[in-house]
Amino acid sequence: MTLFLHILRYKVRSFLNATFEVSSISVIRGIGSLLVFGGFAVGAYYFSNNITAFVLEQTRTGLYLYHRFISMMLFVFFVAVNMGNVIVSYSTLYRSGEVSYFMTKPIPHITIFLHKFLDNFFYSSTTLFLVAFAVLLGYGTYFGYSWYFFAGVMFFVLIPFMFLAACMAVLVLMGVMRLAGRFGFRPVMGGLFAVYVGFIALFFRSSNPVRLIEQVNRYYPNVDNYLSQLDPGFLNYLPSHWVAEFLFFLARGDVARGVSHAGILLCTVAGMFAVLVLVASRYYYKSWLISLKIQAAASAPYDPEKANVVDFRSSGLLKGALESLVKKEYLTFVREPSQVIHLIVMLVLTTLFVASIGNLNLRIRVTEIQLVTYLVLFAFGGFLVSSVALRFVYPAVSLEGNAFWALRSAPVRPEAILALKFAIGFFIVFFLAFVVSFASNVPFLRFSGRTPLLPWFGLFSAFWMSLAVVGLNLGLGGYFANYNEKNPIRVASTQGATLTFLCTLVFLIVLVVIFLYPLSVYFQSLFIFRPFDRWSIVVPGTLAGMISTAVCGVSFAVGLRSLRRDW
C-alpha cells in the first residue's frame, strides 16, 4: 500500500505539473477548453432536460417506457465503455514502457496492475464523467431533485456503473491473453468481436423497442406504472437495467426500491473489483509474459523476396516523395492492430446504421414528423462521420511520432504532408458520409421520387460536411499533436480530441440550423403541396459551403502552422 501511494504521489505530481504549466499557449488553450467544454455541458444539460420534458409531457410516453429507453441507452453506453476499455487497456497494461520499467523494480505485480488499471480508467473516462454529469443534471432538474441527488447518483451510481464496465473489460482482456497464448492473438480477438456483436444483436432482438412501445400502449393511460411483466427475464441481470430501475423508482418517489437497485449495483462492483484483484494478482504477470511472447512471435522478419501488396521496392502510379508517403501511411496503418480493429468496428456500426435506416418505414405522412426524422438522421449521420474522423483523422499528425524528424528534415513541404493526410482522410470520410447520406435518403425517396432534391442535397451536404470535419480533425489534431503517444486510441481521447469533437458537433448544429427552413418548406411542398422554389435551398447551400470551406481552410492553416513549429 505504501508503494502504491508512493507511485501515486509522483504520478499526481507529474500530472499536475503538466496540467498547470503556465504559459500563454496553455492559458489560451485552457480558456478555450473551458468555454467549449462548458458550452457542451450546458448543451447536454438542456438537451437532456428538454428531451425528458418532451417525452413525458408532449408525447406522454410514460415513466416506464422512458426509463426502458434509458436502460437501452445505458446498455449501449456500458458496452461502448467496456469495449473501449478492452482495446485501450491492452496498450496500457501490456504494451506500456512504464509497465516494462516497473517490472524491473521490486514492486508487486498487483501494485503495477492497479496503477495502470486506474490510470486507464480515469484517463479514458474523464470526458464521459462530464457528459454523464451534464445529462444527469438535465434529467434530475426536470424532476426537481436536490443537489445531493446529483452528487450521490454521480458517485454511487454512474461512476461505479462505468467502473464495472472497466473491471469486466480487464477481466475479459486477461482471458483473451490466456487464450491468445494458446490459439494466437488474432483468432481470439476475432472470436471476442463476434461474441460482442452477437450479444448486442441478442439484446436488441429480445428487447425490441418497437414491440415494447406497442405493448406499453395497451396499458395507456397507466403508462407511469411499473410494467415489469413486459421485461424479458435476462434484463434483471444487466447493470444498465439496475441504473434505469433506480432512476425509475426515484422518479415515482419509491426511494427504498430505488436505493435497493443502487445497492445491487454497488455490491456487484465491489464483488467484481475483488475478483479482478484476485485474478490479476495471480495472472497479470503471467499474461504480461504471454503478451511479450505474442509480440516476439509477431516480430519475425519479413521475407524480402516475397512481394507485398504495397511494396516500397515496386514502382506504382505515384512517384517520388508522394509514393513514399502514401506507402508509409498505408503500411503504418495496416500493421497497427488497434487501427484495423477499430476500423472494422466502425464499418460494422456504419453498416448496421445504414441497414437500419434503409428499412425505416415512414408511415406517418405528417410534415413535422418527416422533417424531424430527416434532420435526426442527417445529424446522426454527421455524428457517425465525426466519430470516424475523430478516431482516424485526428491522430494522423500525432502518429508520425518521434520519427517525424525523418520527414521534417527531408526536402518535403509541410503542405504536402498535410495535404496528403487530408486527401486520405477526406477520401475515407466522404465515402462513408456519402453512403450514410444515401441510405438516409432512401426512406424519403418514396415521397420525393419525382423531385429528387433530397439525394442531391445529401450528396452536397456529405461533401461539405466531410470537408469541414476532416479539416477540423486534421488541423486541430496537428495543433494538439502529441508525438510521444503511440496509441491512436489514446490520442483520440485526449482533451484536444474532445475539444475537436465538440467543435465538430457545433459545426453540425450550425448545418442543421442552416438547412432547417428550406427543408421544412420542401417537406411542406410534399405533404401539404405548398409551392417550393428550388432556389430557396441554393442560398443556404452556398452559405453552408462557404462556412465549411472557411472551417476547413482555417483548420488546415492551424495544422500547417503547427507543422512548422520547432521540432
Add this chain to the structure above:
Amino acid sequence: MIELRSVTKTFGTFTAVDNLSITIPPGELFGFLGPNGAGKTTTIKMIAGLFAPTSGTVIVNGFNIVTHPIDAKRTLAYVPDQPFLYDKLTGREFLYFVGGLYKMQKDLVHRRVAEVIEHFEIGRWVDKKAEDYSQGMRQRISIAAALVHQPKTIIVDEPMIGLDPRSSKIVRETLRQQAKAGVSILMSTHSLPVAEELCDRIGIIHNGRLVYCDTKDGMRAFEASMDGKLESVFLEITK
C-alpha cells in the same frame, strides 16, 4: 558546405545559442563539443531545419534553410541523437522511404539501399519491424538512411550512442570516407577520443557561445600547453 552567420536561438528568456558563426567547407569533418545543455543539439536542429533561428542565417550548400528549405534539405542528411524510426516499417522499408523523399530514381534507390545494407552489415535483421530493434540497430539504420541519397552535407548528433565496437568502427570509417569524398560533416559528440581521432577541426560550445574553435594541429598545440589531453582542454574551457 555549412555556414552559420551570427545565429541566435532563444526559448522565451533563455538563450540556447548565442550569436554563433561557423563555416564548414566541403571535405571537412567538424567536431562539435560541449557540455550537456550547451546548445549543440539546438544548433544542429537549426541546420536541419527543425528549429527556426531567432536571428542570424543558416546557409546549407548555398541555400538559406529558412527561405529555401527544400533546396537546402535536398543536399543535406541529418542523423538525430535519438534514432526514432517508424515502428511499423522494417529497416529496409525505412531506407526506401527515405530514398523516395529525396525523389531518387527507383533503380538508384535499389542500388544504394543494397549498398548501405551491405556496408553497415545490417542484412540479418533489416527486414524486421523497427519496433523490435535495439538502440544500436536503430542508430545504424538511421545513419544508413542518411547516406542513401548521397548528401553533400551531413549533420550528425551523437552518432556513437548505442553502437557496439564493430558498428562504431564502421561508422567512424564511413564518416572519414565521406569527408575525404568532399562531404562537409558536422558531428556533435561527447566522446573526446572520437573527436580527436576523426575531426579536422573542433569547436567547443558553452552556454550557447562558441568558446573554442581550432584545427587539429592548433588544438594539439593547445593540448601540449596543458597536460597533452583534450579532456583537460575541454574541462578548462567549459569550467
